[in-house]
Amino acid sequence: xxLLEVRDLTVTYPNGAAAVRGVDLSLDSxxxxxxxxESGCGKSTLALALLRLLPAGTEVGGEILLDGExxxxxxxxxxxxxxxxxxSIVFQGAMHSLNPVHRVGDQxxxxxxxxxxxxxxxARKRTGELLEQVGLPTARARAYPHELSGGQRQRVMIAMAxxxxxxxxxxxxxxxxxxxxxxxxxxxxxxxxVSEQELGLxxxxxxxxxxxxxxxxxxxMYAGRVVEEGPARAVYEDALHPYGKxxxxxxxxxxxxxxxxxxRGLPGDPPDPSDLPSGCTxxxxxxxxxxxxxVEDQWLREGAPGRRAACVHVGAAVRSxx
Amino acid sequence: MVSEAVTAPVARAxxxxxxxxYPRYVAAKAGGAVVSLLAVLVTGxxxxxxxxxxPVKTMTGGRPVSAEQLAAYRREFGLDLPLWHQFxxxxxxxxxxxxxxxxxxxxxxxxxxxxxxxxxxxxxxxxFVLYTALGxxxxxxxxxxxxxxxxxxxxxxxxxxxSVPSFWLGLxxxxxxxxGLGPIPGLFPTGGxxxxxxxxxxxxxxxxxxxxxxxxxxxxVEYGQTLLVTRSALLDxxxxxxxxxxxxxxxxxxxxxxxxxxxxxxxxxxxxxFVNLGRTVAGVILVETVFSWPGLGGLFYQALxxxxxxxxxxxxxxxxxxxxxxxxxxxxxxxxxxxRVGR
Numbered sequence: 001x002x003l004l005e006v007r008d009l010t011v012t013y014p015n016g017a018a019a020v021r022g023v024d025l026s027l028d029s030x031x032x033x034x035x036x037x038e039s040g041c042g043k044s045t046l047a048l049a050l051l052r053l054l055p056a057g058t059e060v061g062g063e064i065l066l067d068g069e070x071x072x073x074x075x076x077x078x079x080x081x082x083x084x085x086x087x088s089i090v091f092q093g094a095m096h097s098l099n100p101v102h103r104v105g106d107q108x109x110x111x112x113x114x115x116x117x118x119x120x121x122x123a124r125k126r127t128g129e130l131l132e133q134v135g136l137p138t139a140r141a142r143a144y145p146h147e148l149s150g151g152q153r154q155r156v157m158i159a160m161a162x163x164x165x166x167x168x169x170x171x172x173x174x175x176x177x178x179x180x181x182x183x184x185x186x187x188x189x190x191x192x193x194v195s196e197q198e199l200g201l202x203x204x205x206x207x208x209x210x211x212x213x214x215x216x217x218x219x220x221m222y223a224g225r226v227v228e229e230g231p232a233r234a235v236y237e238d239a240l241h242p243y244g245k246x247x248x249x250x251x252x253x254x255x256x257x258x259x260x261x262x263x264r265g266l267p268g269d270p271p272d273p274s275d276l277p278s279g280c281t282x283x284x285x286x287x288x289x290x291x292x293x294x295v296e297d298q299w300l301r302e303g304a305p306g307r308r309a310a311c312v313h314v315g316a317a318v319r320s321x322x
Numbered sequence: 323m324v325s326e327a328v329t330a331p332v333a334r335a336x337x338x339x340x341x342x343x344y345p346r347y348v349a350a351k352a353g354g355a356v357v358s359l360l361a362v363l364v365t366g367x368x369x370x371x372x373x374x375x376x377p378v379k380t381m382t383g384g385r386p387v388s389a390e391q392l393a394a395y396r397r398e399f400g401l402d403l404p405l406w407h408q409f410x411x412x413x414x415x416x417x418x419x420x421x422x423x424x425x426x427x428x429x430x431x432x433x434x435x436x437x438x439x440x441x442x443x444x445x446x447x448x449x450f451v452l453y454t455a456l457g458x459x460x461x462x463x464x465x466x467x468x469x470x471x472x473x474x475x476x477x478x479x480x481x482x483x484x485s486v487p488s489f490w491l492g493l494x495x496x497x498x499x500x501x502g503l504g505p506i507p508g509l510f511p512t513g514g515x516x517x518x519x520x521x522x523x524x525x526x527x528x529x530x531x532x533x534x535x536x537x538x539x540x541x542x543v544e545y546g547q548t549l550l551v552t553r554s555a556l557l558d559x560x561x562x563x564x565x566x567x568x569x570x571x572x573x574x575x576x577x578x579x580x581x582x583x584x585x586x587x588x589x590x591x592x593x594x595x596f597v598n599l600g601r602t603v604a605g606v607i608l609v610e611t612v613f614s615w616p617g618l619g620g621l622f623y624q625a626l627x628x629x630x631x632x633x634x635x636x637x638x639x640x641x642x643x644x645x646x647x648x649x650x651x652x653x654x655x656x657x658x659x660x661x662r663v664g665r
Contacts, residue, residue, distance in 0.1 A: 048566070051570055053566055053569055053570055080572040080573075080574065081572065082572075083569070083570055083571060083572035084570060084571045084572045085572065088570070088571075089567075089570050091563060091566070091567055091570075092563070096562060096563040096564060097563045097564055097566070097567045098564055098567070099564040099567070099568070099582050099585075099586070100564070100586065100660070100661070100662060101585045101586055101659070101660055101661060102582075102585075110571060110573075111571040111572065114571065114572060114573065115572060144661040144662070146661070146662050147661075
């Protein structure tokens, strides 16, 4: 059953920056989708757009169907009801996403009291259960965020995201700023909780290896668009799009001597969303660009069964340029 | 704290994280306050010895007085003693609560102060409550809708009134609302605290009537500062990630503001509020003078023009102590407002 269907989503900030330019995504309940890309490619904007959390004055177009209802057409009251209860976000808890002056237990209980209509005692009990679920002692509910380590804060963030039993969890860079051991713990925890509770998960990261490890499918974003999409392993190991190739090449593979000597990384900077290159936005950095790429925009085309990429070198166009 | 962390890191790491922190913090802050008070005691004595003019000559008002009489006065007030002797005398007495005898009133300084203090507190306390509430309320609203027309009007008016000299505004209000101007009748008394001869409820109404204009003057010139500090403190928090978290939870906008943004923005505002609270004791020399209010500000003015050294010193000590005590209280309240402070 389709949990989330995003159709032709566009986001333009008040300063004219086109952060998201026509993204289609689809997610079944119980499945895990990774969204990868460099900073500034629009992946976090995408996450905020799903719950209409972007600043006032931002133009959002397209459709976001959550359980068949278009979030973009809802009244604010409905949007607030959907927030956290329908879909929640795991922010970068290691940084500043928890309120420094409130105890973490109160912060976890807050959405329970708000959406569940539960009493204070019930909310406290549920908070304790949630903390245990993410591997923290119940007594930590009385701690303030600054008294916890980065990994513990991230666990609190996850407990908070699960507080109202949402159907969809969006994890926005959940392991950034954590050291590698803690990163692995947090990823296992998210995987375990998602599979136990049959949640839909959208995980956003710049780390392709992390996403390939955790998710079923992977979407690679560049300059506000999905440029490659397919089964996670396949995209990571054998990308069709030259940007996907560069991104997975940026991570050395242990035990593969060839990858250590292969040229990696990508010259140049990600494009400025308010001043995008013409044609295929990737052409100025593309190692295999043709003359026509400067002029002709590319959309996702079928590359292999279940795999699509937006590159002139890939298969036949599945969508006409509109 | 620092040296302890260096010498005994293990012991520190083993200590529970909460509980022991606060008493220690209180002791440190109280100790600092005592040191400040002693500094004020010393400064107060020497600072006012620098005022030009011989108090004994001023007291005699330029009348021809024989050298013997002058010497007698000097002896009476202890001015013939060496300076260090005067200083130890003054310190010893001050510590027992005796601030000396006023040169011009010939009464104990402490009596003059306790007499005028309630009048000042009535005026400045009323104004303090009003301008703090008004400033914080408008400042919060302004920050939340920053850049909008309401914010610009609000901030503009606050800045204008903040820049207005209080005595000028006071005089203006007296001319328009006390003396009466054109069709406006004189609605309020021009000065003083009471008309006299009233008792009970009538007395309360009478004093309230006298309070109106000076309080309006004070509120008008003071609320701007609180507004601006509250506004900028809240603006600093506006882009914070935890506010996005709060919105993502589905909280209403006003709850996001009240429950999440304002508590984080309180620290700078609370500092200002307590500094202002300390200042309420010092009264407001200009406004009290313009409205002939029988408070500490007016008393300070009279004492300075003599110079009535014991009275000046006593008032200085009381004013400075009030500010120090209030600042210390603010320090003690911070950890309760923000768990990151002082643990």
